[in-house]
Amino acid sequence: MASWRRIRDWFPTLPRWVRAVVGVVAIVLGAVILVRPTTALGVLAILIGAGLILTGILEAAGGGEHGGEHDGEHGDGARTPRWRLLMAAIWVVLGVAVLAWPGLTVRALAVVVAIGLIVNGVLSAVSAFRASRTVDARVAAALLGAAGIVFGLLALLWPDITLIVVAVVFGARLIIIGALEFWHAVRGTARTTVTDAPPTVFARWARTIAAVLALVVAIGAGAVSATLRGGSPVVDEFYAAPRDVPDEPGRLIRAEPFTREVPDDALAWRILYTTTDLAGDAAVASGLVVVPAEGDGDWPVVDWAHGTTGVAQQCAPSLLAQPFESGAMFLLPQIVEQGWAFVATDYLGLGTPGQHPYLVGPPSASAVLDARRAAAELDGARLGDRTVVWGHSQGGGAALWTGALADEYAPELELDGVAALAPAANLPALVDHLPDVTGGSIFGAFTVVAYSAIYDDVTTREYVRPGAEVTVRRIASRCLSEPGTAASLVTLFGLAQDPELLAEDPTTGAFGARLTENVPPPTISAPVFFGQGGADGLIVLDAQAPIVDDLCAAGARVDVRVVADRGHVPLVEPDSPLVPQLVAWTAARFAGEPVDDGCSRTEL
Template structure:
């Protein structure tokens, strides 16, 4: 029973909270029975040792009864109960390991098992995500170890004379299992330390000053930027004013890169990056690879073409949030205001003519920027909009994410964004109870940091259980807000939409529905598809799209009218 229950906890840690609490409560009781029933090899235990065993068993059983009586425990409290139980068990095992009656190999095994239990408990309580997943998996491992030990005693029994005469194979297996358990804890600890130190740090540059200009598109501050910048270019990190979709003022950051060669104004590529995360530290200008992290792999080629690049971080990435992930107007304003602010850097450097490129999340934002440019920023000359695998039909996209590898990560970003930006969208209404802490934890991860490995594991665990959403995300206020943020069919500039035919995240059928909708509304669009290209390889340097995209953009800068396919 212990082994089966432990395996269940390890493989299904994100089951509904009620079921998980029952499994943990029963597991605690089982662990107490095992402790009470187990017999160590060696001379008969002393009286205090027997009493200590009974005390440990009572503690386990009492904790189990407590959990079963109070199934309404919060996720955080349940994780803490598991963590405390593992730490206490580890301490008692370590104390028992120093009994004089134990043989050397048994003492080593007891020390290793005690240290492993203690270590699992510490990790369960202080893992960076602080989620129930780690606690449940740790206790599941403890149950499996205890169950195997109890099964061995049941099959072989203790030596009648209670001396240190365990079979060599059993003694070797016991010691090996203990050392392996301790090694796993050590490895998990190293990973934990690495994850804690891997998250980008938001520095003072992103803090808005008290005297922020009232007008959007104003440069607040700038400083030289060199990370991943080509040798034939000069770059700056910028902070500028913008507005949210409701008209309230906001501050955003970004990067401006310009060729060092040549004279006169440079035509501008306004870059809208793909998904990097929802949390504040996930701004591309903060990440180790500021351009590739947002799927821009051709910066060198942009500079060689004699063009400048203006890449917004969007609102809430780097600057104070919340980040409007997949929210159209806010994202479009950040793109257009970055273009306006960049002209204030160095006189005669950044030109007024621009072509907006965007990929994935940024593709949807680029569509919105093209639709709003004439009204919101009439002095920004948008010569063309290239939306590459754009997040266009959000209603179709959100309903198919659960079938995509890693889709739970995008779901977490979307729900975190809409819940933070719209008062009528709540976590409680849409996410099943047991999954909420995991989904919240995933939403705080950046896609490019090592911690995304944890998010990926959590996402896989979520997909083994029922869907993340407990109700149709298109129902109620979340669905209504999603529909509000579908890009409109009103892009006034020439429009190019590119789509990989092997894209699983945004399938061609979803993009085709968008193309048909905007064409029916009278929108001219140059729609191109690329066989064998998925969501990311579509924008690789080697993709056939790149030659076409540069040629198409050069025509826009040359004043050639765009022609629909």
């Protein structure tokens, strides 16, 4: 403690220009952390470590509060109380620890800073009970202590965005402290200078008012956190596999009525059925079946492959509040009105346990085909023999894989057509483009987590930026529609200017090879309807050309329709010009109308 008192007494005696430089350094360091919190997490660890040490030094010197706090400790001419010296020592120790281990993960670094905030808050709150302090100082210390504790707890609860949030808060704190130190240095205010003039009413209560505002912000942030952490779907017992699972894929295990978001003129069930995983082993998946409520049955089937909803178990469309629109199925009413049935897989790992094979072709296609097989066993569905596969985005790629594998995997189905809508087919190009897309980090996290779990030669350690693995995994633990995902997106793009999370080019090495391996092969015997938006910013039009060219070169019958002014999701919304053409093309396939050989392209 004596050494800290020497630092405290020595710092104010330095030349004013030195103190001003220290203040400017604190401001610059805080600004760098505040503006570019994810520039390079290794560098950020060093910046925060240095900032922690500098904070400790400034705390020891009075935290920039020179001549403004009358708490009765003037006996030896010192203004800095013991609790502040202890807090300063803690900041410095934490800073040294961070500098000693710059490779700490984001969570560890966030925990370090969060602990500092909590300890700071506790010490500040405890100091409020000291009898020597004035009433306003007690109130301010108690409120600031409570706010610090709340911010520290929030940092621990949100490890994926904690580094950014804590860095921003910490950077702002450094700026404030540095500005105060610079101001006092320029004014020539010495900390040991004791003025006989009592502080003004404003000076006495200004810090208290600021403390009240800080606590209000902390409480508001806590309330928002509680809201964001709610709303996650709950996986119920329906999705648990029974002890005896049939070895044959496409067998119905169980079914129950389903009513959420189902049109009034339709009947629906959710189903659990058998399928196969990437290794060809037996697996269990879930899905939905919808049929018209009136009619004689023998319904032709639209076998739907949904777009991205997430990669976590609770992200199955059949579990979500909007089970159809969440996967970009906006046309269910039209399907029912046409007198068609609708079968939709959740894919493996969504609803049922296990890793979801996001953008992995064969198990996605198996799930689509086996959902169609299992639905035929459903009492009351009365499905016909005709089948056309539809898919959008992730599901568009799965639809192309379904067409490519159908003849070998499920020859009895005899697909009448495959409609791939803005398909995630050219995977290397898609993943390479994600850093340029708003929200691309979310899809990038989904992809790298899924591939690293499924393929032994793809590791997050190699492809994810140092320290960002926890952020990536927490993003992947939420559904695309969950409020927490929106919080991650706002944080990454609102506070961080460079939210790219990958360290290596994902199109190279093992990751790149696996992405290429999951590009749908052009071996599709059924007619193909290839829909694409010209204004799609996620899956761009130019990246689709190699996929279409390969299909055409292989002799596939491909009808390409491009809607110039439609983006990724708007392409499949009810008012899209593509929709009536998709419905008409599907009706023609169900009617058995012949399709000309070769490829065609139509601009809409």
